[in-house]
Amino acid sequence: MPLKNTGTEQHIKDTAKRLLFAEGKLHATTQEIADAAGVNRTALHYYFRSRDQLIAAIFQEAMQDLSQRLNECMTADQPFKAKTENIIAVFLRHMIAFPYQETFLVTEINTLGKKLITNIQSGPVKSYLEEAADEMKKGTIEKMHPAHFLMNLFSLLSYPLIMAPLYQKLFQVSGKDFKELVNERAKIIINLLFKNQ
DSSP: OOOOOHHHHHHHHHHHHIIIIISOOTTOOHHHHHHHHTSOHHHHHHHOSSHHHHHHHHHHHHHHHHHHHHHHHHTSSSOHHHHHHHHHHHHHHHHHHOTTHHHHHHHHHHHHOGGGOOSOOHHHHHHHHHHHHHHHHHTSBOOSOHHHHHHHHHHHHHHHHHTHHHHHHHHTOOHHHHHHHHHTHHHHHHHHHBOOO
């Protein structure tokens, strides 16, 4: 049996990620993915026997990437506020490039079950939450369960991007104007989460 060309396999996955995460085509067919990748459907099925196998491979890579970004940001040797600013910068940049990735991940988890979540490491998150609790004791952030702090952080980051098409319509702003609003989010989020000192 001939060896598979991993360059082609990765190109198919990267193309599928672009369609799913950047363009929001969460229901893209294997034919649409093959066409966008410039390969025939037979080639796509050579690497991934079914759409479900391709989606599972993309899901695992996305979860691994998410875990790596979380680990790098949350274990950085920085004061808590600077660490949080870095989390916002890193995740906002990623969410702008791939606004539909979170929707994809949640959809797949809800569809296929929590058993898919194998790559997320809780150690760095636990450490970050402990730091948040320490900051609450110092009075730099409001007292709450530390998990609420992290949920607030990621909600403030992701929700406007997930809802972008609706918000553009409601606010009657262009894509360019909405992008400017999103670029203002980092400072606004920090000001909402941290007390003025």
